[in-house]
Amino acid sequence: MTTHERERGRVRLYACGGAGVNVGHKVDRVAQSNDEAFAQLDVVYIDTSKSNLHSDIKAESVYLIDGLDGSGQVRRENHGAISERVRDILQTFKPVDLNIVLSSAGGGSGSVIAPSIVSELLAKDYPTIVICVGDDSTKKYSENTLNTLKSYDQIASTVRQQPVIMSYLQNSADMTRPVVDQRVQHLVAALCLLFSRRNRELDSKDLYNWLHYQKVTSYKPALTALTLIEDLNATSLSKIGNLISIATLTMPDVDPSLSLRPEVQYVGYIEGDTASDKLNMLAPFHYVTSDGVFAEVAAGLNTVLRELEEQTAARLNKAGISTSADQATDTGLVL
Ligand SMILES: Nc1nc2c(ncn2[C@@H]2O[C@H](COP(=O)(O)OP(=O)(O)OP(=O)(O)O)[C@@H](O)[C@H]2O)c(=O)[nH]1
Numbered sequence: 330m331t332t333h334e335r336e337r338g339r340v341r342l343y344a345c346g347g348a349g350v351n352v353g354h355k356v357d358r359v360a361q362s363n364d365e366a367f368a369q370l371d372v373v374y375i376d377t378s379k380s381n382l383h384s385d386i387k388a389e390s391v392y393l394i395d396g397l398d399g400s401g402q403v404r405r406e407n408h409g410a411i412s413e414r415v416r417d418i419l420q421t422f423k424p425v426d427l428n429i430v431l432s433s434a435g436g437g438s439g440s441v442i443a444p445s446i447v448s449e450l451l452a453k454d455y456p457t458i459v460i461c462v463g464d465d466s467t468k469k470y471s472e473n474t475l476n477t478l479k480s481y482d483q484i485a486s487t488v489r490q491q492p493v494i495m496s497y498l499q500n501s502a503d504m505t506r507p508v509v510d511q512r513v514q515h516l517v518a519a520l521c522l523l524f525s526r527r528n529r530e531l532d533s534k535d536l537y538n539w540l541h542y543q544k545v546t547s548y549k550p551a552l553t554a555l556t557l558i559e560d561l562n563a564t565s566l567s568k569i570g571n572l573i574s575i576a577t578l579t580m581p582d583v584d585p586s587l588s589l590r591p592e593v594q595y596v597g598y599i600e601g602d603t604a605s606d607k608l609n610m611l612a613p614f615h616y617v618t619s620d621g622v623f624a625e626v627a628a629g630l631n632t633v634l635r636e637l638e639e640q641t642a643a644r645l646n647k648a649g650i651s652t653s654a655d656q657a658t659d660t661g662l663v664l
């Protein structure tokens with residue numbers, strides 16, 4: 330390393346709960362950890378059960394909350410045991426330059442572990458990004474997804490008063506699990522490029538303020554959408570709301586400016602096109618935080634839940650098959 334060369338950036342992915350472990354493992358396998366253009370990525374796994382762990386995951390990368398075996402989709406079930414361990418989890422797996430916290434929002438474990446970790450990371454002011462996979466295919470998944478998003482909203486606006494920057498993806502017939510998984514892998518790689526410390530003119534403090542936008546813009550800390558956009562045009566913007574802060578990676582000969590003026594933009598120059606080739610993205614590309622997305626997601630989930638409630642209310646109770654003439658023994662046998 331010459332005196333001008335900066336130390337390579339580090340990214341840690343906290344993969345929480347079943348979906349976190351599954352997708353984190355995929356990210357781990359394709360991690361560009363030997364490529365100097367990317368930050369060094371390290372995936373750690375945190376769950377209440379062993380059932381999603383793969384045999385090639387190293388024991389030292391795993392934190393199992395002992396004595397439990399899943400939460401059975403009930404978020405309240407292990408909340409106490411989980412919150413007791415959060416500090417120990419962060420002692421075991423110390424935060425680095427960027428901390429990405431990944432889980433489903435629909436299960437009972439990852440959806441509690443991940444926001445608990447995020448709350449603690451933000452309390453200590455560590456750069457943090459959440460990747461959250463929602464689901465509205467059952468009542469329980471919808472309820473859990475909504476409450477998980479509400480948890481992040483509370484953490485951001487009230488409890489920590491720090492933005493929770495989240496990339497939200499929802500499993501569905503149109504966006505199947507493998508497609509979601511692929512998108513997560515791509516985003517993690519793109520974030521490793523952004524936090525590599527190899528981009529000219531982009532300092533750690535720039536990235537810190539990109540995430541802590543309340544320090545440089547008129548926006549207040551909130552649950553905030555993160556979107557990776559190659560071609561920032563009117564169509565891509567209509568879905569994500571108002572732009573808050575933008576980090577852009579480009580090449581020395583490609584102008585990074587936008588057709589509209591954001592409140593703040595941080596630009597870094599990647600050297601050579603190998604990195605953007607690997608990501609299959611054309612420079613300039615933008616990491617955009619914006620104030621849209623979650624109001625619509627919450628409205629969608631509320632609609633699903635309301636429809637299911639109406640169905641429940643309209644349901645006729647099926648009569649049992651026993652009649653008052655039937656006599657059961659102490660253990661319930663009708664003879
Ligand atoms: N995209 C994607 N979604 C997954 C994957 N595995 C599980 N899910 C989704 O995650 C949700 C279920 O949550 P899990 O993460 O398995 O639950 P958990 O956090 O382990 O919690 P419990 O098992 O209830 O203790 C559902 O919406 C699943 O569709 C995966 O590999 N990829």
Ligand SMILES: [Mg+2]
Binds near residue numbers: 347381
């Ligand atoms: Mg599980």
